[in-house]
Structures are given as C-alpha cells and as structure tokens.
Amino acid sequence: MNVRKRLIGLTPYLLLAPGLLWLLIFFVYPSIQMFISSFWSGTLETGFAVSLDNWTTYTRAIDRYQPQFLRSLVYGGAATIICFLIAYPLAYTIAFRGGRYKNLLLFLVIAPFFTSFLLRTQSWKIILGDDGILFGPLKDFGLLPPEFRVLATPAAVIAGIAYNFLPFMTLPIYVSLEKIDGRLVEAAKDLYAGPWRPGGTVAGAVVGALIGGALGAALSYDIVVLAGLGLLVGILVGTFFISQSFLRVVLPLSLPGIFAGSLLTFIPAMGDFVNAEILGNTQTRMIGNVIQSRFLENNDYPTAAALSFILMAAILAMVALYARVLGTEELTSAR
Amino acid sequence: MSENIATGTPVRPSAVVLAGRFIHRNVLYVYLLFAILYLMLPVAVMALFSFNDPPGKSNVTWHGFSLDAWLNPFGVPDLFEVVRTSVGVAFISTMVATALGTLVALALVRYRFRGSGATNTLIFLPMATPEIVMGASLLTLFVAIGEPPFFPTNFVTIVIAHIMFNISYVVVTVRARLYGFDRHLEEAAMDLGANEWTTFWKVTFPIILPGILAAALLAFSLSIDDYVITSFTAGRTTTFPIFIWGAARVGVPVQVNVIGTAFFLIAVGFVAITTFLQGRANRPAPPPKMKEGATMPASERTLAPTEA
Numbered sequence: 001m002n003v004r005k006r007l008i009g010l011t012p013y014l015l016l017a018p019g020l021l022w023l024l025i026f027f028v029y030p031s032i033q034m035f036i037s038s039f040w041s042g043t044l045e046t047g048f049a050v051s052l053d054n055w056t057t058y059t060r061a062i063d064r065y066q067p068q069f070l071r072s073l074v075y076g077g078a079a080t081i082i083c084f085l086i087a088y089p090l091a092y093t094i095a096f097r098g099g100r101y102k103n104l105l106l107f108l109v110i111a112p113f114f115t116s117f118l119l120r121t122q123s124w125k126i127i128l129g130d131d132g133i134l135f136g137p138l139k140d141f142g143l144l145p146p147e148f149r150v151l152a153t154p155a156a157v158i159a160g161i162a163y164n165f166l167p168f169m170t171l172p173i174y175v176s177l178e179k180i181d182g183r184l185v186e187a188a189k190d191l192y193a194g195p196w197r198p199g200g201t202v203a204g205a206v207v208g209a210l211i212g213g214a215l216g217a218a219l220s221y222d223i224v225v226l227a228g229l230g231l232l233v234g235i236l237v238g239t240f241f242i243s244q245s246f247l248r249v250v251l252p253l254s255l256p257g258i259f260a261g262s263l264l265t266f267i268p269a270m271g272d273f274v275n276a277e278i279l280g281n282t283q284t285r286m287i288g289n290v291i292q293s294r295f296l297e298n299n300d301y302p303t304a305a306a307l308s309f310i311l312m313a314a315i316l317a318m319v320a321l322y323a324r325v326l327g328t329e330e331l332t333s334a335r
Numbered sequence: 336m337s338e339n340i341a342t343g344t345p346v347r348p349s350a351v352v353l354a355g356r357f358i359h360r361n362v363l364y365v366y367l368l369f370a371i372l373y374l375m376l377p378v379a380v381m382a383l384f385s386f387n388d389p390p391g392k393s394n395v396t397w398h399g400f401s402l403d404a405w406l407n408p409f410g411v412p413d414l415f416e417v418v419r420t421s422v423g424v425a426f427i428s429t430m431v432a433t434a435l436g437t438l439v440a441l442a443l444v445r446y447r448f449r450g451s452g453a454t455n456t457l458i459f460l461p462m463a464t465p466e467i468v469m470g471a472s473l474l475t476l477f478v479a480i481g482e483p484p485f486f487p488t489n490f491v492t493i494v495i496a497h498i499m500f501n502i503s504y505v506v507v508t509v510r511a512r513l514y515g516f517d518r519h520l521e522e523a524a525m526d527l528g529a530n531e532w533t534t535f536w537k538v539t540f541p542i543i544l545p546g547i548l549a550a551a552l553l554a555f556s557l558s559i560d561d562y563v564i565t566s567f568t569a570g571r572t573t574t575f576p577i578f579i580w581g582a583a584r585v586g587v588p589v590q591v592n593v594i595g596t597a598f599f600l601i602a603v604g605f606v607a608i609t610t611f612l613q614g615r616a617n618r619p620a621p622p623p624k625m626k627e628g629a630t631m632p633a634s635e636r637t638l639a640p641t642e643a
Contacts, residue, residue, distance in 0.1 A: 033475050
C-alpha cells in the first residue's frame with residue numbers, strides 16, 4: 001500500500017518528465033552552450049577552443065554592431081507602440097461591442113496569420129512597392145511626388161513588424177478586456193462617472209504629441225509634423241472617447257493584457273530580421289540580420305553567439321525593468 | 336449638457352449633439368471594418384497574385400490573369416519535395432509535441448506538486464524568447480556536438496527544434512481546456528467501478544480531445560510556417576519557408592502563392608469545421624443546475640481554439 005501511495009506521489013513527475021526533459025535538453029542547455037560558444041576561438045575546420053581570454057569578442061561585437069542594436073531597439077519599440085494603437089481599439093470593439101459575433105470577429109482578426117509569415121511580408125512588399133497598388137495610383141493622380149517611397153526605408157520595416165506581430169498584442173488585451181464585468185462600468189456611471197473634460201483633452205494632447213514625436217523620430221520623418229498630427233488625434237480621442245469610467249475602470253483592469261501584449265510583441269520584434277531583409281535595405285539591418293549572417297553565411301560562431309547572448313541579456317534586463325515599473329506579476333500567469 | 340445626461344433629466348439635444356452621438360456610437364464599428372480590411376489585405380494580395388501571369392520570375396507587379404499556376408501547382412523544380420519535407424516535419428513534430436505537451440498540461444492542472452511554479456516558468460520561457468535566440472543556441476549545441484545525427488544539421492535537427500518550440504503552445508492550449516473540466520465526472524466513473532486507466536480513456540480523454548486537437552492544429556500551423564528557427568537547424572534540408580526565402584531574392588514563383596493560398600484555405604477550413612463541431616457538441620448540454628448559493632467557478636469558461 002505504501003509503495004502504491006509513493007507511486008501516486010510520483011505521477012505528476014512521470015507525466016512531466018518527457019516534455020520537461022525535451023525543453024531542458026533542447027531549450028535550456030543550448031542557452032548555456034551558446035554562452036560557452038561565445039568564448040570559442042577557431043574555425044569549423046580546425047575545431048574550437050574555449051578560453052576566457054576571448055571575452056574581447058564581446059567588446060568587439062558591441063563596438064562594431066552598435067547601430068544595429070540601436071536600430072532593433074528603436075524599430076521594435078516603434079512597432080510595439082503602433083501595435084498597441086491598432087490593437088487596443090480593435091480588442092475593445094470586439095470585447096464590448098462584438099455581441100454574439102465576438103468569436104467570428106476574433107477569428108477574422110487571427111485568420112490572416114494562418115498564411116505564411118514570409119508570404120505575408122512578401123505581400124507587403126507588393127503593396128508598398130514604389131509604383132505598387134497603393135502608391136502607384138496616388139502618384140498617377142499627382143497626390144504624391146514621384147520620388148516618394150516607403151519600401152526600403154525604416155517605415156516599411158516598422159510597418160511590416162507591426163503587422164506581423166499584431167496578434168501578440170491583440171489577443172492578450174482582448175482576453176483582459178473580455179473578463180471585465182460590464183456591471184462595473186454601469187456602477188461607475190451610476191456613481192456619476194461621465195465624460196472626462198477637460199482632463200481628457202489635455203491628456204490626449206500630451207500623449208498624442210509624445211507618441212507622434214517618438215514615431216517621427218523612429219521613422220526618421222519630420223518630428224514636428226508627426227507630433228502635430230498626434231496632438232490633433234490625441235485631442236479628438238481624448239475629448240470624445242475617453243470617459244471617466246474608461247479611465248478609472250476599463251483601462252486599469254486591462255493593464256495586465258497591455259503588459260503581456262507589449263512584451264509578447266516587443267521581444268520577437270527586437271529579434272526579427274525577416275521584415276528588415278524583405279522590406280528594408282542595407283541601412284535598415286537589425287541585430288537579427290547580423291546574427292543570422294554571422295552564423296549561417298560567415299560561420300563566425302563566437303561572434304554570433306556573443307551577439308545573441310547580448311540580445312537575450314538586453315531583453316531580459318528590459319523586461320525586468322518594465323515589470324518593476326508596472327509592478328505586476330500577471331505576465332507568467334496570463335493565459 | 337452632460338450633467339443632465341448623467342442624472343437622466345430628459346433634455347432635447349440639438350442636431351449637432353445628435354450627429355456627434357451618432358458618430359460616437361458608430362466610429363468603433365467603422366474602425367473595426369477598416370482594421371479587418373487592413374489585416375486581410377496581404378492575404379488578398381497573396382491570393383490575387385497566385386493568378387498573376389508574369390513574364391519573368393519576379394511576381395511583384397500585376398501582368399494579367401492566368402490559371403496556369405493553379406493548374407500546375409508543383410510546376411517549379413523541387414517545390415513538391417520541399418512541400419513534402421515541410422508537411423513531414425510538421426506532422427512528426429506535431430505528434431510528438433502534442434503527446435508530450437498534453438502530459439505536462441495534465442500534470443500541471445491535476446496535481447499539486449513541488450516545482451510546479453518552476454515548471455510554469457519553463458513552459459512560458461520559450462514563448463517569450465526571440466526565435467532567433469532559440470535557433471542560434473540550438474545551432475551552437477549541434478555544432479558543439481559535431482557528430483551525426485546532429486551535425487551537419489538535417490531533417491532530424493529541424494524536427495527536434497520544432498518539437499521544442501511547439502511543446503509550450505500545446506501545454507497552454509490543453510491546459511485552458513482542462514481548467515474547464517468537471518472532476519465529478521471522473522469520480523462518478525470511479526464510483527461505478529472503473530479503474531484509473533479506463534476512466535482516463537472513457538471519460539477524461541474524450542472530454543479534453545477538442546483541446547488536444549486544437550493544440551495539434553496550432554502546433555502544425557506553427558511548424559509548417561516556421562522560418563527563423565528552421566533556418567538555423569536545417570543545413571541542406573529545404574522546407575517550404577526556406578524555399579520562399581531563397582526564392583525571394585530572385586523572385587518568388589507564382590506557384591508559391593498558389594500553395595500559400597491553399598495552406599491558408601485549408602487552415603481556415605479546419606478551424607471553421609472544428610469550431611462548428613465543437614459548437615454543436617456543446618450546445619445540447621443543458622447548463623448545470625446549481626444549488627442555491629453555489630457560484631460558478633471562474634474556471635468554467637471554456638476557450639475556443641482560436642482564443643488560446
């Protein structure tokens with residue numbers, strides 16, 4: 001009887017063992033191996049030797065690839081902001097106005113991502129082409145100057161990243177909004193929560209101008225123009241759409257979703273190289289492009305491993321900082 | 336006056352206010368429409384360009400309507416082998432990852448044990464790690480081993496990698512289904528004399544099967560579409576995404592769009608069918624009668640496969 005009891009106590013571990021072992025061997029251990037590999041010297045032909053003296057690989061890598069690191073940070077950040085701006089109203093509309101079509105709408109939002117990632121990006125290349133289906137007609141009518149282009153600029157790369165990672169932002173926000181009890185909003189209204197004026201106007205103006213300016217800087221477009229545009233949109237949205245019940249009930253309750261969504265968008269966005277390769281040019285190469293070519297074209301494993309390790313460490317540091325600032329532990333429990 | 340609206344005093348609003356209210360009420364629906372159009376645009380372009388008739392290899396400008404590519408979808412050298420490889424990788428990795436992930440999900444939901452927190456973290460981490468880091472670190476492992484079947488990288492290493500990144504998604508999907516599971520059903524089976532083994536196969540498994548199928552579907556679509564990790568672990572083996580990547584530099588053949596569109600339609604069809612069947616299976620069951628004062632546990636919410 002005692003043996004049987006002990007066996008039952010072991011059951012969860014027996015169930016876990018195969019899956020967890022797979023992750024330990026092929027996910028956790030490779031990270032350690034990558035760290036070791038960054039201290040390698042030598043080539044594939046001669047074999048590799050580990051030496052602590054090779055820490056200079058790190059300083060050289062940082063020195064040489066600083067612009068690409070910075071670009072990944074800026075593009076990833078800008079794409080995350082754009083994702084948020086698109087996803088929040090989308091998730092909100094589906095969650096609160098979707099009615100019985102909620103699941104259908106959610107499906108429509110996710111369905112595009114059943115197409116191949118590379119083909120989706122290739123489609124954007126066709127759409128954003130200099131004389132493509134979007135800008136071609138506009139140029140023919142003289143609405144845009146003939147030399148206007150988006151493809152092979154930072155804007156195209158950021159737009160591609162924002163499109164491709166949109167579900168990672170939409171779904172967590174939707175889940176957190178969908179959980180909100182509608183009676184809380186009614187209760188807030190019963191307690192005299194009305195339009196938020198002039199607070200909403202002021203807040204909208206400030207936030208809009210800041211976001212517009214930041215995006216202008218990231219896209220290397222005219223900062224003043226984009227900040228002005230952001231200011232206008234911010235004033236409109238802040239004045240007419242931000243009510244007190246939204247500000248004090250809905251928004252705080254959706255923070256876990258925003259938190260999880262922005263991380264789940266930002267992390268892959270920073271490591272992405274597909275969009276930069278297909279939609280960008282040599283001036284938009286991100287750190288992912290460098291890692292990939294170092295690994296697969298140059299067989300320069302030590303440098304590539306060091307770069308990957310720096311990328312991972314940078315992301316972990318930023319996630320930790322972000323978690324501390326927002327003070328939430330919802331991330332790992334968000335499901 | 337907003338105060339009047341808040342207190343419910345009837346006032347006759349002016350035309351401007353009415354117009355404003357109309358816009359206010361409908362702007363979100365208009366937004367929703369545009370958002371869905373925006374999301375669907377690349378898919379539509381991909382499908383449209385599968386009917387293109389370009390003179391050369393480059394398929395980025397519209398030339399004319401043609402059914403050639405659809406009538407001969409594998410009319411490009413190697414394309415059939417490439418698609419077969421992708422389907423093979425996806426099939427094997429889906430089977431293994433679904434089995435392993437389901438066991439982990441069962442352990443996490445059904446048992447309290449030491450280390451469950453660490454397990455949750457370990458499951459979450461692969462989903463929060465950039466793909467490039469996972470692919471790169473796996474490659475360093477295979478290079479460090481330096482011997483077959485791991486190096487040079489090949490079909491086996493692709494499958495290993497795909498199982499690895501699929502496990503977490505399977506766990507999360509199956510776990511969502513398990514949370515909505517009524518344990519009383521199992522207890523009833525045991526009371527009626529079934530042993531654990533019979534109970535699992537006759538009661539537990541059929542109930543969580545939709546969750547397992549949803550997880551398998553997700554794993555299959557993630558696997559067949561993966562480029563980043565595969566590029567690090569493929570070596571000379573070519574999968575469909577790797578073929579597209581290689582072709583992108585010289586011009587993607589129209590046939591690739593045909594196969595992409597077909598994959599899309601199959602995936603959407605599958606999800607539509609499973610959702611429909613699940614909806615039908617769930618409908619006849621009447622809502623459980625509750626004792627007075629009893630509350631519905633939050634875990635009763637069931638997730639549709641698309642939400643997981």
